[in-house]
Amino acid sequence: MIKKRKTNRYTEVYAIGQYISMSAHKARRVIDQIRGRSYAETLMILELMPYRACYPILKLVYSAAANANHNMRFNEASLIISKAEVNEGKTVKKLKPQARGRGYPIKRPTCHITIVLKDLDVKEEYLDSFAFK
Numbered sequence: 001m002i003k004k005r006k007t008n009r010y011t012e013v014y015a016i017g018q019y020i021s022m023s024a025h026k027a028r029r030v031i032d033q034i035r036g037r038s039y040a041e042t043l044m045i046l047e048l049m050p051y052r053a054c055y056p057i058l059k060l061v062y063s064a065a066a067n068a069n070h071n072m073r074f075n076e077a078s079l080i081i082s083k084a085e086v087n088e089g090k091t092v093k094k095l096k097p098q099a100r101g102r103g104y105p106i107k108r109p110t111c112h113i114t115i116v117l118k119d120l121d122v123k124e125e126y127l128d129s130f131a132f133k
Contacts, residue, residue: 012082013072014116015064020056024088024111027053031084031113039065039079039117057113064115074119082118086111 020027030053034042039061046058061081068074089110095103 010072011122012116012118013064013068013074014083014114015060015067016115017056017060017113019089019110020113021092021108021110022053022056023109024086026051027057027086027111027113030054030057031086034061034081035084037081039076039081042081057115060113060115061117064117068117068119072119074117075121078119078121079117080120081115083114083116085114087114088112 030046030049030051033049034045034057037045042061043058046054046061065076065079068079069076089112092108092110094106094108096106098104
């Protein structure tokens with residue numbers, strides 16, 4: 001089943017990171033701290049938190065802001081994180097050789113992270129009046 005994304009394409013932009021090599025549980029710990037915050041506050045939080053998951057999330061937030069600036073001409077000062085979600089990806093399975101010809105399985109979890117930024121300055125009612133019907 002294909003799900004359609006219900007977003008207002010005039011006020012929201014997003015960035016998706018797929019197959020990031022970390023567990024979804026560890027990424028959710030960081031994502032829960034930044035959901036609903038402003039762009040500048042999010043950058044400060046991610047740079048100061050001591051978790052390994054902060055770096056790929058920081059790259060995604062930068063990418064979403066660059067998308068907002070380049071594609072929609074949004075000002076970075078008025079952006080907030082409207083939605084941030086983490087889903088589990090495929091598990092990479094390897095075999096580590098052990099003594100006497102045995103093998104030990106290694107499972108490396110991956111996750112998919114989605115960051116959605118919303119511009120607060122753009123009036124939705126104003127844009128909806130010009131939307132194509």
